[in-house]
Amino acid sequence: xxIYSISTVITMAxxxxxxxLIIYILMSWVPAAQGSAFGRLLAKLCEPYLGFFRKFIxxxxxxxxxxxxxxxxxxxxxRGIKIVVFxxxxxxx
Numbered sequence: 001x002x003i004y005s006i007s008t009v010i011t012m013a014x015x016x017x018x019x020x021l022i023i024y025i026l027m028s029w030v031p032a033a034q035g036s037a038f039g040r041l042l043a044k045l046c047e048p049y050l051g052f053f054r055k056f057i058x059x060x061x062x063x064x065x066x067x068x069x070x071x072x073x074x075x076x077x078x079r080g081i082k083i084v085v086f087x088x089x090x091x092x093x
Contacts, residue, residue, distance in 0.1 A: 003085070003086065003089045006085055006089075007082055007085070007086075010078065010081055010082055010085070011078070011082075014074060014075075014077075014078040017045075017074065018071055018074055018075075020042060020045060020046055021046050021049070021050070021067065021070065021071055021074070022071070023042060024039075024042040024043065024045075024046040024047075024050075025067045027039055027042065049070060049074075050066060050067060050070055052070075053066035053067070053069055053070045053073075054066045057069055
């Protein structure tokens with residue numbers, strides 16, 4: 001049963017960060033929202049991760065596709081961590 005608790009915590013953590021990324025991306029459409037305390041907090045938490053992808057994926061026209069790739073990769077990272085945790089649990093039991 002403990003493995004399911006660990007899996008739930010991993011899922012919740014990645015879901016919360018994914019929602020933070022989506023909110024931060026949507027806030028970019030409203031310049032006043034980015035200047036708020038909440039916007040600055042999200043920028044400190046999200047920009048290092050998104051900035052990595054912006055280095056390699058340039059915007060096409062006015063559209064920045066790097067957040068889409070970043071969220072997709074975050075999903076793959078979550079799945080990979082869960083697989084590693086499940087495998088470690090199975091090895092130890």
